[in-house]
Amino acid sequence: MNYILEARDLRKEYPNKLALQGLNLQIEPGEVFCLLGQNGAGKSTTINLFLGFIAPTSGAAFVNGMEVAANPLKIKEHLAYIPENVMLYPHLTGLENLALFSSLAGFKYKEAELLDYLHHAGLPAEAVRRRVGTYSKGMRQKVGIAIAVAKHAKVLLLDEPTSGLDPKASNEFSQLLTQLSAEGTAVLMATHDIFRAKEVGTRVGIMREGELVDVRPTAALNAQELEQLYLTYMHN
Amino acid sequence: MRIFWLLFSYEWRHFRAAKGLVLLCALLLLTGLYGIYYGTTEMERQRQHLTTLPELSRRNVEELKVKFPGPADAGDIGYYHTTYAVHHPDAWAALSLGQRDINPYYVKLRLLGLQNQLYATDNTNPMKVLSGNFDLAFVLVYLFPLLIIALSFNLLSSEREEGILTLLLAQPVSPGVVVSAKLAFRLAVVLGLAWLLSVVGMLWAQVPLDGRVGTWLGLSTLYCLFWFGVALIITALQRTSAFNAVTLLGVWLLLVVLVPSLLNLGVAAAHPVPQGIELTIKQREEIHAGWDRPKTQTMNRFFALYPQWRDTATIRERFVWRWYYAFQHLGDLAVAKQAAAYANGLQQRYDLVEKLNLLSPAINAQSSLNALAGTDLPTHLKFQRSATAYHDALRAFYYPFLFRKVEFTHNDYAREPTHTFTSQPELSTALRGLGKLLLSVGVVFAAGLLLLRARPINPR
Numbered sequence: 001m002n003y004i005l006e007a008r009d010l011r012k013e014y015p016n017k018l019a020l021q022g023l024n025l026q027i028e029p030g031e032v033f034c035l036l037g038q039n040g041a042g043k044s045t046t047i048n049l050f051l052g053f054i055a056p057t058s059g060a061a062f063v064n065g066m067e068v069a070a071n072p073l074k075i076k077e078h079l080a081y082i083p084e085n086v087m088l089y090p091h092l093t094g095l096e097n098l099a100l101f102s103s104l105a106g107f108k109y110k111e112a113e114l115l116d117y118l119h120h121a122g123l124p125a126e127a128v129r130r131r132v133g134t135y136s137k138g139m140r141q142k143v144g145i146a147i148a149v150a151k152h153a154k155v156l157l158l159d160e161p162t163s164g165l166d167p168k169a170s171n172e173f174s175q176l177l178t179q180l181s182a183e184g185t186a187v188l189m190a191t192h193d194i195f196r197a198k199e200v201g202t203r204v205g206i207m208r209e210g211e212l213v214d215v216r217p218t219a220a221l222n223a224q225e226l227e228q229l230y231l232t233y234m235h236n
Numbered sequence: 237m238r239i240f241w242l243l244f245s246y247e248w249r250h251f252r253a254a255k256g257l258v259l260l261c262a263l264l265l266l267t268g269l270y271g272i273y274y275g276t277t278e279m280e281r282q283r284q285h286l287t288t289l290p291e292l293s294r295r296n297v298e299e300l301k302v303k304f305p306g307p308a309d310a311g312d313i314g315y316y317h318t319t320y321a322v323h324h325p326d327a328w329a330a331l332s333l334g335q336r337d338i339n340p341y342y343v344k345l346r347l348l349g350l351q352n353q354l355y356a357t358d359n360t361n362p363m364k365v366l367s368g369n370f371d372l373a374f375v376l377v378y379l380f381p382l383l384i385i386a387l388s389f390n391l392l393s394s395e396r397e398e399g400i401l402t403l404l405l406a407q408p409v410s411p412g413v414v415v416s417a418k419l420a421f422r423l424a425v426v427l428g429l430a431w432l433l434s435v436v437g438m439l440w441a442q443v444p445l446d447g448r449v450g451t452w453l454g455l456s457t458l459y460c461l462f463w464f465g466v467a468l469i470i471t472a473l474q475r476t477s478a479f480n481a482v483t484l485l486g487v488w489l490l491l492v493v494l495v496p497s498l499l500n501l502g503v504a505a506a507h508p509v510p511q512g513i514e515l516t517i518k519q520r521e522e523i524h525a526g527w528d529r530p531k532t533q534t535m536n537r538f539f540a541l542y543p544q545w546r547d548t549a550t551i552r553e554r555f556v557w558r559w560y561y562a563f564q565h566l567g568d569l570a571v572a573k574q575a576a577a578y579a580n581g582l583q584q585r586y587d588l589v590e591k592l593n594l595l596s597p598a599i600n601a602q603s604s605l606n607a608l609a610g611t612d613l614p615t616h617l618k619f620q621r622s623a624t625a626y627h628d629a630l631r632a633f634y635y636p637f638l639f640r641k642v643e644f645t646h647n648d649y650a651r652e653p654t655h656t657f658t659s660q661p662e663l664s665t666a667l668r669g670l671g672k673l674l675l676s677v678g679v680v681f682a683a684g685l686l687l688l689r690a691r692p693i694n695p696r
Contacts, residue, residue: 048696051405051406053402053405053694053695053696054694055692073408073409073410074408076406076407076408076409077408079406080406081402081403081406083399083402083403085399086403087398087399087400087402087403088400088403089246089250089400090398091249091250091253092249096249100242100246101403101404101407103242104239104242104243104404104407104408104409105407105408106408144403147403151407157406
């Protein structure tokens with residue numbers, strides 16, 4: 001089986017903390033894998049290891065079959081990333097930021113295409129030519145989504161992506177994820193939002209103290225059962 | 237390269253948006269233009285001053301012709317006649333004034349003892365001397381590093397602190413390319429300014445377009461590159477913008493202020509130089525004692541040095557000029573060792589600083605620019621030696637009149653030797669400085685790149 005994302009005994013240790021202990025994870029194309037866990041459980045560390053932002057202490061992360069550590073640039077052609085708090089160049093407009101990040105990813109879009117991406121991400125038309133410095137967190141998040149979508153990546157790495165989005169925008173984002181998943185994009189999403197995970201995820205993994213303690217298909221649980229399972233792990 | 241140029245072009249947009257930096261660059265441009273104006277004005281003032289000296293000399297001769305209408309005793313003429321040893325600046329001096337403000341650029345000479353005349357200078361405002369020259373070299377050596385610091389202290393840290401770096405490095409972009417594009421843009425801004433000011437300065441000062449143009453530009457470029465290398469090292473440490481700013485300002489303070497001051501103290505301790513005032517006092521005492529010494533004793537000491545005048549008549553009079561000038565000269569000889577020690581001491585200090593200036597590229601750049609402009613200490617010492625030789629020539633001219641008792645006629649004024657000295661660049665010093673700066677640049681960039689390799693850029 002060709003996994004689009006794979007972690008093999010992935011371990012990350014800091015001088016005073018074991019952030020991730022022996023993570024084994026495989027994600028297939030089109031799958032939406034939601035990582036649940038408290039702060040410091042290792043969700044963001046996992047995403048950072050896939051992005052190559054930090055080096056593993058042992059083990060390896062693979063993107064599209066390529067080891068991250070050996071191909072730090074190549075793997076990023078296949079990844080799009082939306083952090084919890086999307087920060088952009090404040091003196092550029094939303095449109096200019098999208099043009100810059102798309103160009104860096106190797107895409108040269110016409111203005112109409114860029115406007116289309118921003119529109120589909122839910123950014124109001126009146127905001128696209130305004131400086132990002134005037135944007136709310138939610139508006140920046142939408143530009144971040146547009147940047148990720150415009151990259152046409154095989155994998156989306158999302159770290160609390162709906163944080164700061166209003167319920168309507170969150171719902172639209174969920175629909176977008178479902179659509180991308182249907183098109184074959186794999187998604188690894190770190191989230192605290194159990195209901196959103198149940199809604200869009202194909203599998204959920206529960207992390208505690210750097211360990212992936214449980215993985216379940218979302219179809220096998222309803223939202224209450226998932227919440228109960230999550231709370232059980234957290235209280236134990 | 238596509239990514240490099242893309243980031244480079246966006247750096248221009250970021251730069252335009254940072255109004256403070258644009259203002260700072262404009263301010264430095266104006267400061268540089270003022271530096272050029274200051275230097276060229278100061279040199280013009282000195283040149284104007286030097287052009288009036290022949291006229292002063294001519295008027296002095298006219299006055300003497302009135303005072304002594306017929307053939308006169310050459311002793312009287314030598315006593316009253318004033319002439320000048322002049323140190324003409326090179327055109328480059330306007331860009332790097334060096335020591336031309338503290339050392340005399342002309343020496344007023346009479347046939348009297350040389351040493352006290354050699355060190356007699358016009359009164360200058362000590363506060364002005366203390367504040368130093370505000371020439372283009374000052375702007376390049378002392379102020380440009382501050383601009384480089386202002387442009388580079390947050391090279392990556394601002395994007396890290398603003399959270400943009402995570403999104404940036406999540407793209408297929410090498411952190412090395414990000415750093416190099418940012419550095420290259422800042423380098424282009426700084427070198428653009430430095431070169432623009434240099435070219436304006438060269439045109440304004442009307443320097444000859446010879447190899448020194450390239451050397452000046454090379455020195456400025458390498459000096460700026462050195463500071464960018466320092467900024468690269470600090471960037472590679474991946475600390476906060478505040479830490480970077482404080483550290484870079486600390487390095488500036490260390491290399492531009494502290495090391496030069498400590499070097500100055502160390503060099504002064506290593507090569508103590510007799511005080512000029514001691515030399516002058518000793519010479520005056522020797523000359524004044526000449527009045528009380530038996531004339532035979534004075535003349536025998538003089539004839540031992542100048543046996544060609546031994547057969548001249550024995551002095552029986554209470555006063556004769558040849559005796560007067562003999563003890564004036566003996567006064568110079570009495571302090572010859574101190575005078576040589578003073579000049580040698582200054583030269584040794586300079587040589588030691590030249591050896592140690594690798595410790596501070598600021599000193600190295602400043603002394604190299606001064607050497608290029610012919611405004612450094614060795615040039616001044618050459619001028620002093622030239623003035624001394626001129627005084628020797630004056631004595632050689634007057635002695636036959638004095639010892640053979642030949643009358644001095646009006647026609648003899650025109651036969652009197654004249655003096656001129658024009659600064660020459662110390663090209664070897666400037667080129668050595670260029671080599672040292674190249675070495676400094678290599679060291680800081682190698683250290684910065686090694687640090688970057690050892691500590692991959694963390695976007696968080």
